[in-house]
Amino acid sequence: MIVITTTASVEVVSRETIKPLCPTPNHLRNYILSSIDQNSPPIYIPVLLFYLNNTSINTNEKLVMLKKSLGECLSEYYPLAGTFKDDYSVVECNDEGAEFIEARVNFDISQVIGTSNVKLLNQLLPFESTGNWGKLKGKTDERKVLVAAQANLFRCGGLAIGVCISHKIADGTSVVAFLNSWASKSLNNYHGYNANIVPPPIFDSARNFPPREMPRYSHDIGITNKTIVTKRFIFDSSSILSLKKQASTAIIDSSDENIKFPTRVQAVSSLIWSRVLALYRSKPKYAKICVAVHAVNIRPRMEPPVPNHTFGNYWTVAIAPAVIKTEQNAGEMSSDITILVEKMNKSIRNVNAGYVKNMNVVAPVSDSPKKHSFSKTRHTRDSNFEESEQHRSRLNDNSVETTAKAFSKGDLEVCNFTSWCRFPVYEVDFGWGKPEWVCSPIKSFKNLVILMGTKDGDGIEASVNLLEEDMPLFENDPQILAFANYCP
Incomplete structure (x- = not known):
């Protein structure tokens, strides 16, 4: 692995909110957290996925594909497009959407793949996993963001997608299921047919583990x-x-x-x-x-x-x-x-x-x-x-x-x-x-x-x-x- 110099930088060039493609029905407007959700730590689960530039799809096409499919995915994973109510026991599924950030990176993707430099890797995420709720880079919105993504475009054409999802609503298994659902919609849109079918999420956690008054x-x-x-x-x-x-x-x-x-x-x-x-x-x-x-x-x-x-x-x-x-x-x-x-x-x-x-x-x-x-x-x-x-x-x-x-x-x-x-x-x-x-x-x-x-x-x-x-x-x-x- 090549050593990153002190001049390495990750520059945020744009940010926008991606709304669900379809509005959430009124009867699904309140998502109740389970007892395990209630007691999960108030951090974000971070994931970084690194892709080499080995296809004919250009950068702009990739960004369009990512944003379109994210909106489609949020229609299925509708609680992630909502916001927590004050007591953190309910998610108001108000279709506020997910944050999508585009960033430019002034070094090659080969210089970061496999690194143990967590400080550098955190620059490729929309926010730190232990950061304050809702405080995105350069933004002080306090509405407790549940999901955000950052598309990092390297000078070599490589792409790293950083995703943070609230641990108060999802565990690692659910985070990976969300990523595969998002990716499958992008892949299927690109091919024009269902090249990869991922089952939709099942929202049964509050029924399986009913919410209750919990120890503080x-x-x-x-x-x-x-x-x-x-x-x-x-x-x-x-x-x-x-x-x-x-x-x-x-x-x-x-x-x-x-x-x-x-x-x-x-x-x-x-x-x-x-x-x-x-x-x-x-x-x-x-x-x-x-x-x-x-x-x-x-x-x-x-x-x-x-x-x-x-x-x-x-x-x-x-x-x-x-x-x-x-x-x-x-x-x-x-x-x-x-x-x-x-x-x-x-x-x-x-x-x-x-x-x-x-x-x-x-x-x-x-x-x-x-x-x-x-x-x-x-x-x-x-x-x-x-x-x-x-x-x-x-x-x-x-x-x-x-x-x-x-x-x-x-x-x-x-x-x-x-x-x-x-x-x-x-x-x-x-x-x-x-x-x-x-x-x-x-x-x-x-x-x-x-x-x-x-x-x-x-x-x-x-x-x-x-x-x-x-x-x-x-x-x-x-x-x-x-x-x-x-x-x-």
Whole structure:
């Protein structure tokens, strides 16, 4: 990758609002958020798709195609063209539209593909993922924009499409479904026939998870004013196979017959988690426990399952604890990947139909605001929640209050994982081919790991966010470099 010079710039040249092609009917004017929507963080999910200039379609034609098809797509995804009401429990589907920004980039697309430079990548987005609601670049509109897109035109003719969608209304699965729907309409318009048919969204989230009075959470755990550094590590198919074999040792020897072999995502996640544990253990002062928190798509785990084009937030988290240090045995090492992968495998497996059913059973709401990290809905426990982990009861993984206390005492660190590996992001074809690279640049979140499938579908790209002081030890860790290629 060529190094970007200090003179690199991204200049916004125009912005406009794209309205839905067809007005939203009166009976659909109020979109009710589900309980999971209510408790999702007030951030934007960012996606960047990079396209090489290898077709005869010129830049102006691409822009026309993008804007026309976006209007068509918003007619189907009508809540995204609306605005939040003041209490964030309802979207007023008023057809206000989506923001569309055109920007010119004074360098070649080859100079940015594959970069770990989140600051640069954020210039290609309509706004930062953790930015204030509705504050687009150069604009102070406070009406809480739900979706915005930025078409970045590189001097070489390449194109990067940056999209931000509110996490209060959609999860990663819904974001990718929206992108593929938008792209299919552009592709079909270009060909003049239905070259790619994508099923329309299903809006059932409030029926499946009815809204309710929710605990008042602060979503700032993991966000820090300290400098966060992002580095990208590539795990190819052969490395992942070797890693899975190593990680499977614990599964083969496990007395639990229900535990399945680890997936490639679990194997990679467990390796990263193990080295974060080792990193903390090397510090003079550190927390006693580090939990791995993995976002889980619950659509296929519901009874009955719902399809991935069911719109909204359909996710929860699987939580696996590991001991960094115990007073009884300060020298005990629990960062062995064979131990950690079993913990992670079991925690994800526990997110089953019974678990999801209990997400609708809510504990009493406290009047006092609590710090919120990884519990999305407070609910009672059934047998699907029970575990014999030594520290599981102490963590009480669905207790916001207990988690907040553990953080405040310095007893707990969190390593957050979110995987896009099964998402069809490399199928997003607007008519000029499939993307060369896709990423989701998020900054300011400590210990956040974003896993993306590689273009060939066999590897995994891990974008690791750590404190600046912690990254040198991690990026030079021999156990990481034994399986991954580091990309500056």
